[in-house]
Amino acid sequence: KAGVTQTPRYLIKTRGQQVTLSCSPISGHRSVSWYQQTPGQGLQFLFEYFSETQRNKGNFPGRFSGRQFSNSRSEMNVSTLELGDSALYLCASSLTPGTNYGYTFGSGTRLTVV
Amino acid sequence: DQQVKQNSPSLSVQEGRISILNCDYTNSMFDYFLWYKKYPAEGPTFLISISSIKDKNEDGRFTVFLNKSAKHLSLHIVPSQPGDSAVYFCAASGNAGNMLTFGGGTRLMVKP
Numbered sequence: 001k002a003g004v005t006q007t008p009r010y011l012i013k014t015r016g017q018q019v020t021l022s023c024s025p026i027s028g029h030r031s032v033s034w035y036q037q038t039p040g041q042g043l044q045f046l047f048e049y050f051s052e053t054q055r056n057k058g059n060f061p062g063r064f065s066g067r068q069f070s071n072s073r074s075e076m077n078v079s080t081l082e083l084g085d086s087a088l089y090l091c092a093s094s095l096t097p098g099t100n101y102g103y104t105f106g107s108g109t110r111l112t113v114v
Numbered sequence: 115d116q117q118v119k120q121n122s123p124s125l126s127v128q129e130g131r132i133s134i135l136n137c138d139y140t141n142s143m144f145d146y147f148l149w150y151k152k153y154p155a156e157g158p159t160f161l162i163s164i165s166s167i168k169d170k171n172e173d174g175r176f177t178v179f180l181n182k183s184a185k186h187l188s189l190h191i192v193p194s195q196p197g198d199s200a201v202y203f204c205a206a207s208g209n210a211g212n213m214l215t216f217g218g219g220t221r222l223m224v225k226p
Contacts, residue, residue, distance in 0.1 A: 033213065043203060043216035056213045090157050102148065105157030
């Protein structure tokens with residue numbers, strides 16, 4: 001059974017550019033969440049999607065957005081990149097929204113903004 | 115304001131001994147807690163969880179203790195093995211379906 005797949009694994013972008021990251025959840029999982037991991041802030045929640053609807057959103061500026069497709073795949077977009085956006089972006093999927101089942105995380109996309 | 119804190123950024127333990135990782139939280143609405151383990155270049159892996167209706171949950175070498183009055187939880191690993199060396203994150207949730215709030219992580223090093 002394939003795990004959570006995130007592409008690309010590594011990305012280098014310039015300040016001001018925009019970036020799109022992709023996440024394919026485990027087959028059958030319909031809930032997808034995104035987290036940002038930085039050395040100073042740890043893991044911070046970005047947003048959660050279920051059945052193509054955003055259910056929760058973390059405390060991030062509007063430059064961070066996401067969406068979920070009918071096949072449960074999700075993308076997140078960051079516009080007007082800033083140096084501080086350099087981080088590991090992690091996607092997690094679960095059968096349904098609910099921490100009782102535990103999330104399965106992907107290996108992440110390492111974004112470097114220069 | 116960090117609602118979930120892991121005050122020890124690192125911990126070093128001898129193989130075979132007990133590892134105790136601690137986590138404190140401030141939000142009394144949290145009622146579900148999880149521990150994740152993370153190796154470099156990989157995503158966090160779910161380890162063990164506990165509901166607020168319990169004070170202890172055990173799974174093999176891993177035991178999580180919850181002290182609600184102190185808003186404190188701990189993860190015990192007995193016996194510790196070199197393969198346990200990783201970063202451990204505790205996480206909390208208000209109820210099923212809510213986002214996870216993570217602590218900053220503790221790097222555990224188990225020496226042979």
